[in-house]
Amino acid sequence: MRYLKAKIAYDGSCYHGFQRQNNAIAVQQVIEDTICELTGEEVTVNGCSRTDTGVHAREFFLSFKMENPIHCEGFLRAVNNLLPDDIAFLSVEECDESFHARYDCKGKEYEYLLFNSRAKDPFLKNKAYRYTYPLDEKLLDKAAKQFIGKHDFKSFCSADCTKENTVRTITDFSVSRNGDMVSFKVSADGFLYNMVRILVGTLLYVNEGKLTCEQIAELFDKKDRTKAGVTVPPQGLYLNRVFY
Amino acid sequence: MRYLKAKIAYDGSCYHGFQRQNNAIAVQQVIEDTICELTGEEVTVNGCSRTDTGVHAREFFLSFKMENPIHCEGFLRAVNNLLPDDIAFLSVEECDESFHARYDCKGKEYEYLLFNSRAKDPFLKNKAYRYTYPLDEKLLDKAAKQFIGKHDFKSFCSADCTKENTVRTITDFSVSRNGDMVSFKVSADGFLYNMVRILVGTLLYVNEGKLTCEQIAELFDKKDRTKAGVTVPPQGLYLNRVFY
CATH class of the missing domain: 3.30.70.580 (Pseudouridine synthase I, catalytic domain, N-terminal subdomain)
Known part of the structure; x- marks a missing residue:
């Protein structure tokens, strides 16, 4: 074998x-x-x-x-x-008989692509989420840093999440812009169900003035999915790197 | 109205x-x-x-x-x-009542994208044609110049083409490379059925040594579709610009 x-x-x-x-x-x-x-x-x-x-x-x-x-x-x-x-x-x-792609995984990096434009680009169908409001990537990059560290992400996973342990460690989270394309890059030792999409949705709440940077820290204690932002659509999400 | x-x-x-x-x-x-x-x-x-x-x-x-x-x-x-x-x-x-998008069109530019790599890029599905053999873009650019001018393109249109007049004027035709992506750009006053895809297929014949640059000129006189190259797949083809 x-x-x-x-x-x-x-x-x-x-x-x-x-x-x-x-x-x-x-x-x-x-x-x-x-x-x-x-x-x-x-x-x-x-x-x-x-x-x-x-x-x-x-x-x-x-x-x-x-x-x-x-x-x-x-x-x-x-x-x-x-x-x-x-x-x-x-x-x-x-590879070694003992290697298992899932159990041996030490962490992952996801990227979420948001096309920030009132114009429509038909070649981005299924490739990026179009967001037509003005977006302040510097503010969102600052807000993203609030998530870094070891936290209970219970407020930031789908209500359907069946995991008992919802503590994860985010090692990096940055927001940057290249023209009309805004990239959200987040690395962690593991991710819960819908977690990246809810983190991005929560940052969009900050962009829209529905949450402040300071209020993000309070969401960890609430452990309540309904207090975080919406789950943004899947088509902008890329599993970017896998760490062993 | x-x-x-x-x-x-x-x-x-x-x-x-x-x-x-x-x-x-x-x-x-x-x-x-x-x-x-x-x-x-x-x-x-x-x-x-x-x-x-x-x-x-x-x-x-x-x-x-x-x-x-x-x-x-x-x-x-x-x-x-x-x-x-x-x-x-x-x-x-x-616009003016007299304007008609098709009848007033003076010419068009098409681009054909060919991904020249043995590696596979799943994000190019439906966006470029993957061609795994080595490709000499300088040779093909030289060959492409043979098509420039007013010619009878009878050999370079689908056998299903119903147009009586198959004379067209190609004003520009260039082949260039950007990394693994090879771009074929061709402008003309009009194009026949499948013409761009057959022109690109004919240049691939040159790449593969099945035709020389000199033999391209002879194909105009043959007026025989079977003497030209294959019709490359549609997914690499982009209508790029339209001239009025």
């Missing part, structure tokens, strides 16, 4: 997230079916993360077992030729 | 071209239905061009008549809010 580690990327527009679903197409299913088509083996790939419907990954890791002796380079080329255009294997290598 | 000229842009991935079809969704239909939803009027929009299924437009002009007195600025905002994310109105203005 071989143990493999793969780095992949995908445009999530057409998929119901990474994890296999009973009644919708997910990235995991497409990859497993493609490997089976190539090798005849029914393989289960372990992903480094779940992602929501419509969320993208610029870097995402898989671990899986396979019998087939095909060279990593040949496997990479063949699987990319068989996969649809919106899922790509970037690299494949042999 | 008001006469209006609109500049629009669209990502053609989801549409069967611009022109209204009986049994498939085209950009024209979506725009006419949206204007009807907004104003209650059944409007016919005249487009500057047909585009093929999957082809994009960064700039495309419409002319149409409308009774509704809504201000151009208000119309622009409202129609953009109602249209899907992949079709955008960029500007709307009153």
Whole structure:
């Protein structure tokens, strides 16, 4: 038996997230079916993360077992030729039997892209969230720093979140602008369900004067999802980097 | 009655071209239905061009008549809010009754994007054609110059082309590289059915040693579609500029 580690990327527009679903197409299913088509083996790939419907990954890791002796380079080329255009294997290598893409993950960086313009760009469909009000990226960068550190993020995860432990450590959070595109980059040791999208929505509340920078700190103690900002749409969200 | 000229842009991935079809969704239909939803009027929009299924437009002009007195600025905002994310109105203005987006068009510039890499980029799905062989953009730029001038492009249009007159004047044609992305830009007073995609396919024949620069000139006289290169896929093609 071989143990493999793969780095992949995908445009999530057409998929119901990474994890296999009973009644919708997910990235995991497409990859497993493609490997089976190539090798005849029914393989289960372990992903480094779940992602929501419509969320993208610029870097995402898989671990899986396979019998087939095909060279990593040949496997990479063949699987990319068989996969649809919106899922790509970037690299494949042999790894230690003990490696697990999810359990060994030490942290992740997400980027949220917001197109801050009254004009409409049809080529950003499914790629960025259009926000037409004026946005003060310097204020939001200052506000984002309030989230850095070890906190209970109970107020900043979906009410459907089933995790008992909602304490996470955000190691970096910055907001910057490049022309009309505003980027929110956040790194942490782990993220709760919808957490990045609620953090960005909460910063938009600060932009709109519904919350002050100081009030953000108070939200940790409230442990109440309804006090934080809205959950912004998924299409602007990219899993950017995964740390091991 | 008001006469209006609109500049629009669209990502053609989801549409069967611009022109209204009986049994498939085209950009024209979506725009006419949206204007009807907004104003209650059944409007016919005249487009500057047909585009093929999957082809994009960064700039495309419409002319149409409308009774509704809504201000151009208000119309622009409202129609953009109602249209899907992949079709955008960029500007709307009153125009002369005599203006017709297609008949008054003096020429167009198309760009074809080719992603020249063995790596796969999932975010280029429907946005560029991936070509994995080495490509010599300097050679192809030199070859592209052979097409400039007034020629009979009978060899370079689809066999389904119904135009009697296949003489067109190419005013500029250049090939350049930016990293892994190769851009083919061609301007002419008019284009025949599939012409840009066949011109690019013919340049790829030059890249692959199937044709020399000198043999391109001979193809004009042959007036035989089968002597030119393949028709490259539509997803890399952008209507870039329209001249009046």
